[in-house]
Amino acid sequence: MKTEIAYPELPTMPTWPDPLEADRADHTALRRRMLTGTWYADIYDELERHISGARQVAWGDPDMSSNIFRETTKALTALYQRPPTVENPNAMEGSTKGFLGNDGILARAGLWAIMKRVQFFTIGLRECFLRVDISGGKISYRIVTPDVVTAMPSPHDPQVPISIKEMRLRYNELTKKKEWTIDHLDISNPENPIYEVLILQNKDGVETYQDATDQFLGSSMSGANYPYRDMDGVPFLPYSIYHAEMTGQLFDPFYNAELVKGSLSATVFYTYFAHLMRDCAHPQRYIFNARLAGVSSADGRTPNTAHVDSDPASIMVFEPIAEVGEGQTPGQFGQFQPGGDVEKTLTSVTTYERRLATLAGINPADVQKMSGDPRSGYAIAISRSSLREAQAEYTPSFRLGDLATIEITAKLCNRYLDTRYPESGYEIAYYELPLSPEEQKAMREDINNKIDRGLMSAIQAVMVMYPQYDRDDAERYLRQVQLDNLKLQM
Numbered sequence: 001m002k003t004e005i006a007y008p009e010l011p012t013m014p015t016w017p018d019p020l021e022a023d024r025a026d027h028t029a030l031r032r033r034m035l036t037g038t039w040y041a042d043i044y045d046e047l048e049r050h051i052s053g054a055r056q057v058a059w060g061d062p063d064m065s066s067n068i069f070r071e072t073t074k075a076l077t078a079l080y081q082r083p084p085t086v087e088n089p090n091a092m093e094g095s096t097k098g099f100l101g102n103d104g105i106l107a108r109a110g111l112w113a114i115m116k117r118v119q120f121f122t123i124g125l126r127e128c129f130l131r132v133d134i135s136g137g138k139i140s141y142r143i144v145t146p147d148v149v150t151a152m153p154s155p156h157d158p159q160v161p162i163s164i165k166e167m168r169l170r171y172n173e174l175t176k177k178k179e180w181t182i183d184h185l186d187i188s189n190p191e192n193p194i195y196e197v198l199i200l201q202n203k204d205g206v207e208t209y210q211d212a213t214d215q216f217l218g219s220s221m222s223g224a225n226y227p228y229r230d231m232d233g234v235p236f237l238p239y240s241i242y243h244a245e246m247t248g249q250l251f252d253p254f255y256n257a258e259l260v261k262g263s264l265s266a267t268v269f270y271t272y273f274a275h276l277m278r279d280c281a282h283p284q285r286y287i288f289n290a291r292l293a294g295v296s297s298a299d300g301r302t303p304n305t306a307h308v309d310s311d312p313a314s315i316m317v318f319e320p321i322a323e324v325g326e327g328q329t330p331g332q333f334g335q336f337q338p339g340g341d342v343e344k345t346l347t348s349v350t351t352y353e354r355r356l357a358t359l360a361g362i363n364p365a366d367v368q369k370m371s372g373d374p375r376s377g378y379a380i381a382i383s384r385s386s387l388r389e390a391q392a393e394y395t396p397s398f399r400l401g402d403l404a405t406i407e408i409t410a411k412l413c414n415r416y417l418d419t420r421y422p423e424s425g426y427e428i429a430y431y432e433l434p435l436s437p438e439e440q441k442a443m444r445e446d447i448n449n450k451i452d453r454g455l456m457s458a459i460q461a462v463m464v465m466y467p468q469y470d471r472d473d474a475e476r477y478l479r480q481v482q483l484d485n486l487k488l489q490m
Contacts, residue, residue: 013148013167013180014200017207021150024253028125028147031260034069035124046264047271059275066270068353069263072360073124078387079394080119082431083112086406091422099421105413106406109139119398121145122242126252130240130401131166132408134416139409144239146251152188153250161250162188164239170216172199181212185228185237193235195221195228230411230423240408242401244394259359266356269349276342290331293317361393362386388433395430402428429468 015022033039043062051059086100099105106112114130121143122128129144144166151161163186172179179199186194197216198209213220221227228238245252320331363386403426410421435443447464450456456464462474469477 010169010178011180013169014207016150018150024251025147025150027257027260028145028253031069031125032121032145032147034067034260034263035073035121037064039067040064042264043267043271046268050265050268059271060278061271062267063270063274064267066266066353067263068266068356069124069260069360072259072357072362073120075362076123076360076390076394077116077120078390078433079398079430080112080115081433083107084402084428084430086426086428088422088426090425095420095422099410099413099419105139106409109141109409111141111405111409114141114143115402118143118242119394122244122398123394126244126255127250128242129164129166130242130405132238132240132405132412134412137417139412141405146253151250152186158248158250159241159243159246161237161239161241162186164237170197172215174215181216182209185239187235187237190235192223193226193228195226227415228412229415231414236408236411238408238412240401240404243397246397246400256359259356262352262356262359266349266353269345269352273342273345273349276345285333287318288332289321289329290318290333291321293319361390384433384435384439391430391432399428399430432467 016025030039030042033042040062043064044056047056047059047062083102086106088096088100096104101107118128118130125146127146129146129149131142131144133140133142148167150165152163154160154162164184166183168181168183169178170181171177182198182200184194184196184198195217196211196213199212201208201210213222219225226235229235241250243252245255318331318333363383406426406428407423410419410423413419413421414423443464447456447461451458451461458478459471459474462477463469463471466474466477
């Protein structure tokens, strides 16, 4: 099983006791390393699966210049290009002042800035947690990737956890060392919620968890002391969870594992290409039974070799090493052809990557050559229409996560900052990329053509122009247009 690279000052992260959870965390950790640029050791492991150790030495260091998994994930991260609009239409006037808006608590705490990274991890890892906490009178948000989490889903909503264990690296004042601890929060029994810190210990080969809550939190935080409660005293978890897709399950770790595996294989191919270009792209010349004239040993009989500088104007004179006679082979000159075709190899590898990009849901037309040169490889250039499709695809699942984050933040503010913000009823609207001038023109022509031919009503046209409008919204919009036009005619 793959583990993190161990540094002297950092202990190796333990694995989860449950084999299924350990496999899930192990694969998710691989994805995280590939997304964060810490996958060098994984490339070596992949090379070992493809070639022998002797050939690895000949190939040299792995080439990390290509990571199609990371590039496709980054290309699809488009939902938070601008902060979304949040409101609470049913709240009392002024009740959200200081909470929403550009100068509200959410914005000042950096929620929308960090959400770009949350979406990046969520798309790549399939899930991502956001820990909401308060310290020094300020709200903070901390990204928690699923490889350090195990959780139990709610029996009523399997996509929402009611118990979480998170591995965290903490400094132990008693041992003067950094140690892996586990934050365990459980609200499965609302009458007795749990918040404890555990330390994994290994005694005589048996792993046990020691309660270290008092040491790290100062006192018991379970039961009546549980710190995360809403205005009605109901306990909640200070974690919101984001899903790349609503699957009806808490975790979906192995979806599109083919893309992850293929990206590792593509790195091996690029490493081979670098080896080919460096060591095998030129012909190998050879000389048999000949040497440069005048270059000989002192006795004139012992063969030896020498290096002689030359230029295009030089005339190289050779002589046989031994006299040519019966059974003797005369001097020969020749060359072996290059070990491989660099251009064809690179074209094959980049074509392979283009196929991998389609596994991530990237439109093949968006995977374009960087230039007309076939050696230049492929780049992912998402069009506006594809970006809007990506935004629309991820909006439903991220809306649920964002609303949970907002509600958790409001509950923490009310409990510890003496505020009275609404703890539910929020609505969120995401920024949508505007149509390009060409797209606007094409849409207007299409709508006008359909209206003229009686294939579309004015209400339907408004709903096409403004996808966020339902039928009632479109009717109100048209009535307002008519009223405005009447006022202008008066």
